[in-house]
Amino acid sequence: MVKLSLFALTKIVESIPHTIVDHMYTYLYSDTDGVSKETWLFEYVKRILIETFGYETQHLEDHVEIREKNYRKKQQSKKYWLKKFQEELVKIPNNPVSIEISSWKLALEQMKVSSPELDIITESERLIGVKNLEDLPELRLKQIKEWSSTNSTFLSEYRYLSTKKTNQIRKALETDLNFIIADTIEKYDLTQAVDVQPHGLIENVVFSEKSTSLKIKREINAITLKETFFDDYEISDNEFLRTIIKVEDGDLLFADKSLTKTLDGTDREIIFYVMSQKDESFYTDRTITVDISKLVQRAYNSQGVKNYVEIEKRLRKIRSFGFQAVIKKQSEKARPGSADWSIFDSVVINSNPNGRRYAEIVIGTYFHQQYINQQTVKIYRDSLDSIQGSISKILVHALQKERLERYVQGKQFRDVFPLNFFTRKVRMDKRKTEMNMRKVQDALEEFKALNILIESYKRYSPSAFEICFIPLTNTEMHDFFDQVDSPIQLSLPIQSELIEE
Numbered sequence: 084m085v086k087l088s089l090f091a092l093t094k095i096v097e098s099i100p101h102t103i104v105d106h107m108y109t110y111l112y113s114d115t116d117g118v119s120k121e122t123w124l125f126e127y128v129k130r131i132l133i134e135t136f137g138y139e140t141q142h143l144e145d146h147v148e149i150r151e152k153n154y155r156k157k158q159q160s161k162k163y164w165l166k167k168f169q170e171e172l173v174k175i176p177n178n179p180v181s182i183e184i185s186s187w188k189l190a191l192e193q194m195k196v197s198s199p200e201l202d203i204i205t206e207s208e209r210l211i212g213v214k215n216l217e218d219l220p221e222l223r224l225k226q227i228k229e230w231s232s233t234n235s236t237f238l239s240e241y242r243y244l245s246t247k248k249t250n251q252i253r254k255a256l257e258t259d260l261n262f263i264i265a266d267t268i269e270k271y272d273l274t275q276a277v278d279v280q281p282h283g284l285i286e287n288v289v290f291s292e293k294s295t296s297l298k299i300k301r302e303i304n305a306i307t308l309k310e311t312f313f314d315d316y317e318i319s320d321n322e323f324l325r326t327i328i329k330v331e332d333g334d335l336l337f338a339d340k341s342l343t344k345t346l347d348g349t350d351r352e353i354i355f356y357v358m359s360q361k362d363e364s365f366y367t368d369r370t371i372t373v374d375i376s377k378l379v380q381r382a383y384n385s386q387g388v389k390n391y392v393e394i395e396k397r398l399r400k401i402r403s404f405g406f407q408a409v410i411k412k413q414s415e416k417a418r419p420g421s422a423d424w425s426i427f428d429s430v431v432i433n434s435n436p437n438g439r440r441y442a443e444i445v446i447g448t449y450f451h452q453q454y455i456n457q458q459t460v461k462i463y464r465d466s467l468d469s470i471q472g473s474i475s476k477i478l479v480h481a482l483q484k485e486r487l488e489r490y491v492q493g494k495q496f497r498d499v500f501p502l503n504f505f506t507r508k509v510r511m512d513k514r515k516t517e518m519n520m521r522k523v524q525d526a527l528e529e530f531k532a533l534n535i536l537i538e539s540y541k542r543y544s545p546s547a548f549e550i551c552f553i554p555l556t557n558t559e560m561h562d563f564f565d566q567v568d569s570p571i572q573l574s575l576p577i578q579s580e581l582i583e584e
Contacts, residue, residue: 095267096125160255168243292474346404360372369447402425426446
């Protein structure tokens with residue numbers, strides 16, 4: 084079941100042209116409903132999204148099919164209405180244009196009486212578009228032909244809509260609304276309006292700013308004589324993240340150099356997109372099936388053949404990486420603590436009968452369990468899509484997690500973050516403190532400029548930032564926590580306890 088987010092509902096309502104909204108209020112709204120026009124409009128659109136598009140139900144309908152179906156219906160109806168209009172002009176004396184002409188005659192006569200010096204011919208051309216009212220039928224026919232043949236015009240924009248029967252008007256508005264809603268869902272990818280990612284991909288330093296070479300080490304098991312290839316990234320003095328490259332033959336590392344590179348922004352985009360495609364099979368057997376063409380478009384914004392090859396190569400690379408978070412032993416007798424996990428347990432790439440490539444991916448149990456336990460971070464997809472900086476794209480979820488936790492716990496929205504908070508989220512050269520601070524500052528500046536997450540920030544010390552988060556909106560409260568009433572959101576003063584680096 085796809086939950087209807089308040090963000091998506093609001094985006095759709097805002098996308099409905101004002102002329103159509105006015106028609107809805109005129110022909111569909113009844114003040115006996117006991118609600119305001121604005122509330123009624125939201126509820127009306129919400130009902131369409133549930134009943135026609137399948138939100139909040141067990142089966143989500145294909146919005147692309149709905150769009151095409153209503154587009155065809157819209158165009159066919161416009162042609163039919165044009166035909167009927169032409170027949171009315173010839174066969175019915177009391178047709179819409181003749182009624183309009185009578186109204187304009189009366190109006191022009193009244194204007195002449197009020198202002199005897201008024202040039203009626205000039206005024207008629209200015210107001211109506213013709214000097215002589217006898218030419219109005221020809222003008223209106225030309226305008227309606229243009230309306231009928233223009234793909235972008237709506238059925239309810241018919242000039243003489245009010246002359247149609249009540250049922251015809253209602254169906255015309257429904258056709259237009261179904262098309263607009265489907266088009267808006269497609270344009271803004273509103274089926275994925277809320278991005279949901281597991282804590283493990285955010286809290287562990289999995290991704291680097293750009294693809295860099297891992298410092299590969301080799302270890303041979305004394306008993307099995309099996310080789311293990313790995314890279315260790317030091318998080319702090321007593322912990323590190325080990326990246327284990329799962330290959331049967333060490334020669335593969337030399338044949339495929341990508342296996343010795345860190346996971347970069349493109350890998351991250353692939354992983355996050357795969358996670359966003361969860362359906363029922365994910366919850367039953369951890370499997371997600373992904374259309375390779377859509378994954379290519381998401382990662383590269385291009386359908387080039389070489390990009391298909393690159394995507395499949397990266398999928399296999401991600402599957403080849405295993406991770407081990409290690410806490411070093413505290414004494415000679417103690418043993419180190421560790422947690423082992425992988426992002427993809429398996430990747431099977433194949434083609435369907437139509438030749439379309441797809442990947443069947445089994446997600447690691449570590450992440451599967453986090454989704455089950457709702458150990459996730461939610462953020463709007465449109466916010467993610469507006470971010471350009473490579474480090475910003477990695478840090479955005481980590482900072483959103485901090486922001487959401489402060490809301491849940493009723494903590495202040497202003498705090499101090501040392502540099503090691505950021506180096507725990509994105510791989511950096513830890514020896515270059517000032518360079519890393521500048522990179523983090525660039526990311527914070529981008530968030531502030533985009534009005535995402537951060538209201539303000541400043542450098543707190545040589546290696547820390549003071550950050551003030553933007554309080555959550557009612558829409559975020561609804562979509563992220565299923566509530567509208569919020570705990571007290573504190574923003575001042577600075578927390579007295581400074582996290583030590």
